[in-house]
Amino acid sequence: MQQIINFILRYKNFILYIFLMIVSLGFTIQSHSYHQSSFFNSSSWITGNIYETSYGITSYFDLEKENKKLVEENEWLRHQLFNKKDSIAVQLDSVLMTYTVTSGQVIKNSYANQRNYITINKGRKDSVKPDMGIITPEGILGIVENVSKKHATVQSILNENSNINAKLKNTNNFGSLTWNASNYNTVQLVDIPRLVPLVIGDTIVTGGMSSIFPENVPIGTIKKFDLNDSKSFWNIEVALFNDMTNIKNVYIVSNTDREEIIELQEETESND
Template identity: 50%
Template structure:
């Protein structure tokens, strides 16, 4: 202990200089808007780079899990290729023209609050814009909310503000997918009428009724449901295909017809 005290005393001038330098820098930043903007921009850049590096390290140690996900994606692609003869080739070509996929990696992810977000390592410089869909090889993940040049934040499906159009596979009944803030492995599907036949293990997919998600993107499976007496609609528990606590590689989906759709809808609403 005495050695530590002696060390500090012998270098007291250096420590005093560093302390005064730090105080001076803080006073400068607080009293000048230009310095404030430079400081916060630098802080955002540093935090973005930190999350990028830490995300890369995490991805390295999770290579086995990522390989398993890629194998599952390849299996689904093989199934799709095996059924292409049954698909309308003109419709398939149209879908390929409309939707564009941009690969990205998750740098930061939260699952413990009511409004969870992810940060990905793609931004405006890579063509990422607000309100683009984000998925993984397993299914729906969220929607782009904000972008910088090289990064973007994603509103997770585990967010009490999230609402995604969804259907029960094999039916034409649309509902609203939301999260009650309880279990990060489950979300809830509402507004499905009681006349619709439903059973556990039914697959839930995107409905394609918005300009954000393409139709038929997997979401999860039904694990429970109930029909409250006071309503005519089910409350459905959906187990997510994604492990939301372990998400690395993602795809951002650009709808190349989105702007045209939104402009047309805006014109129609103005007429009304």
């Protein structure tokens, strides 16, 4: 016994180090395979408020540019509205029924890491919930992961764990959108069969398979493509429409039918 106590006293720093290391590795490795921890994230009260204060100061600097961007988007939406006979306008109309849209601002953005998260200034009190989609006027941005009272963290599409259903706009073939962490301007679209004809510059939009994003939200254009290792699927590099380094205003999209869809899917699966 004496020896054990002596041992502990002698190596107490080492034991403390190992203990803390295991704690931090536990949290880290858990996030590699699954989601961001609901405890270690920047939507908490103190971090959220510090980011919000800093945003309050810096947001004035490019107010003019942001306003211009929003007016341009309004212009485009008006154009859609006044030419209602367009097929896109009809689509927009039906979209309005199943999806609700809330606006928000990005208060923290990162794109240099392997797993990037964005913090926005809307939270539980604005009825933001996990698994809602975040889009910008130009394209998609990510999916809400953790929510606190006034803030939420968003898993950016620039995240190794990100996996979003996307399709080719003109042929409707769908695959999944992933990121290989090499460049913040491009993401990868995988699982498109080899038979599908591709042209550089084709538009990629969100697919209808996900209950998170509405269908046909723009993502980007094909930058280059080649066959994967098994030679049966394309690996497509997609140049994003969004400038991921400079995002201020976002829309939080929520699908009012989502719960019903998930319930139905679970029921079907349990029947098998």
